[in-house]
Amino acid sequence: MKEKHISGYRVVIDPYRPISEKDAQATCERIKAQAKRHIDDVGYIAIEHDVEYTCSYCGYEWEDNPDCCADALNEWAANTPELDEL
């Protein structure tokens, strides 16, 4: 029987408003400092983020190899020397 075990409980603070990629680190550092100053029993606060890759030509999600548009495929092929050896 499959058993469910949950561990590593943590509290995640999400900024109440969207922040730009440019200002994200500074905004999160400011929130982190405010949280440490105002909340008891905080041992560690980490700033985490997700990373998503998109194609600069068409904006589509970029996975291992570009298969979204010809521009991305051509650029990737030109910059991948292993393809010349095949």
Ligand SMILES: [Zn+2]
């Ligand atoms: Zn593309």
